[in-house]
Amino acid sequence: MAKATKKQALGRGLSALLKDPTNDISSVQDKNADKVIGNIVDLDIEAIEINPFQPRTNFNEETLRELASSIKELGVIQPITVRKLDFNKYQLVSGERRFRASKLIGLETIPAYIRIANDQESLEMALVENIQRQDLDPIEIALSYQRLIDEINLTQEQMSERVGKKRSTIANYLRLLKLDPIIQTGMRDGFISMGHGRAIINIEDQNQQLDIYEQIISKKLSVRDTEALVRAFQNGGHAPKASAKRQEEDLPKFIKKGAKEFSEYFGHKINVKVNNKGKGNITIPFHSEEDFNRIIKLVKSAK
Template structure:
């Protein structure tokens, strides 16, 4: 308890130092910079502005209230990180949830690590620290990686080193940005998982992507069921009805027109046989019990 009190008092002492206009610190070479930069300082919340480079765009009100309650009870366990802009003015680098929650309960000051960084360094710090520490949704993470590529000019290999993730993991997130925007929104809102998205991305046609997305929602398909649906769809892209001895020499136009629709819906190559009197038979194959149950769900959902 004594150590905590001493640390808090030190932070308040540094805060007073920062409010002295005659000792304004603007670079690491300035007097007393070593006492402030990298240390925990109690800053006035009103002197801190939100970081425009913040990759997180969704903040759950319920989650913020829960965090605010925890801060009110236990205090802020992990300080936020800010960069110094000018005299007594700072900008968030990371910790916006803690900052918002603290304002929610009316705190006047907040413990913060102070850094000095230019805009590009601030953007990189915000993106990297958020990817590492925050529970971003898959699309927000993908957008953060893309911004590191576009605005910081980092390669996937360099990003791998910065965030401690495998290059293949980063590539998988970036591929999600090829999904139709409606599907991306569904992932951000939690209607489907990243696993669903990774399965759907194997189909280039966004119209078909949306069709499969609707089937996932309507039939509550699992990731494995979605993977099977996509795999079977890709296997039926060149669906043709071969003439058989018991069929007419030329397949009727209405069957040619409808067989692709059947195949896309059930995710399998559908076999159609037609006799000379116009009667026929449709065969729907399945490859496993799981596949059978998936088809059953599709039929039940159509009732």
């Protein structure tokens, strides 16, 4: 216990050092930089801003509350990492779940490692560290890899070295981004697995991808069943629900456009039927009580 108290006292001492405006530390060459950079310092939570490069976008509320409860009992065991921006101003590099959970229980300070890096270094550190340590969903991981390619100009070979993953593994994640956005949403929400997505991606036409996706959900198909369904389509050359697809193609252009927007908003393929008088109905499918409640929230938020 005495050891922990000493560590906390050290953190508070360094924190006071960082609040001295006459000796502000902004580079590794500054006085006392070696005492701060890379060390654990107790920082004011309000002095830290969220990293805009953070690849994680979904935070499970229940697990966040569980982490908050653990932090309340045990403290922040693993410090967050921040980048110094200005005097008493920092940006989160990694540890956003710990940061959010600490704010949730009203902590005023949080232990942090301090780094000084430019934006590109910060982006790479955030993406690589999150890919390695955070339980990102497959689409978030794929987006992180894509950002490393687009914004850091890394090749797949270089990424393989940075994140410690095989090049083929990285390629499999990147291929998921070719899936229809509705299917990507379904994967992020846990309705299908990465295995399902890898099977569907063998179908290039996104309308046909959606037909297969709906069958996976409605029939609760396993990955193996999905692979068999895809093979059957490829061998026979006929898309599942071909008649429904033809009906969709016959819809007026404005309805097809609106149905697509509905589908992207609700995260499911929305079915629209229209008679020859221009009247029709819209069907919004749901796959569980949780999914139904999610759709209700989306409807309410659109008011």
